[in-house]
Amino acid sequence: MDIYSAILEGTKILKSNSIYSANIDSEILMAKAINKDKKYILLNLDKKLKDQNLMTFKKLIKERSYRKPVAYLINKKSFWNSEFFVNKHTLIPRPDTELLIESTLNFVKNKNKLQILDIGTGSGCILLSILKEKKNFYGTGIDISKDTLNICKINAVNLDVSNRLKLFKTDVDKFIIGKYDLIISNPPYINKNKIKYLDLDVAKYEPLLALDGGLDGLSEIRKVINKSSELIKKNGKFILEIGFDQKNKVINLLKRNGFYINIIRKDFANKDRCIICTKI
């Protein structure tokens, strides 16, 4: 079978499983199966596939048809200016989370040396992207998952920022090391009972630990805010990702913990997604 026919076949299978991105997914999985890039595929559509490659491709299509995210099948995801290694232990970096990077860079434009804490680092996409942009910033990442911290370490080496990074496996409650100029966090904030209604790709495959925000969706956010108010320096900035319906409750929590709200930013779907505030 040639590359073109196989991609077409893959697209058909994915479409019949209601995967909207069927065509592009099929192309990406072909690139993975034959270990080439998209350009090679476009220039070699009539090339006959080796049996081994066709088998690999079919296996990938099958897994995708069960809704396994493409990022887990190819073990990578682009975020901000870099490509991150990901697997089932890490939440897949979201385009909306790039808002946190943009906001952070806006607020630290004229700053030189900063100490940053990232609570719930995961793949490291937020913290490492900032460290890559700002060569004099130092980062500390904490997470309760040892597995995800191992992924973060790989990404730190890939992005060449590991010499400015410290990682700790700990719950935010128990973390007492340091005082920070800037704290960022994308904590789990989905209501426990609503996880099953998320996109099937997310609900079936992404780590529950990175999504589950307890019965009201706010239990981790509460912990993160409480602890941040102790770990942050006076006038330090705190940048937090929240659920689309959590703005008012989170603002109250922040105010009670001594934060002044600077701005609330909306995501691509025009939903409140990122709060930027200052410790006073």
Ligand code: GLN
């Ligand atoms: N934004 C993610 C989602 O839509 C949730 C991430 C989180 O809970 N921090 O699945």
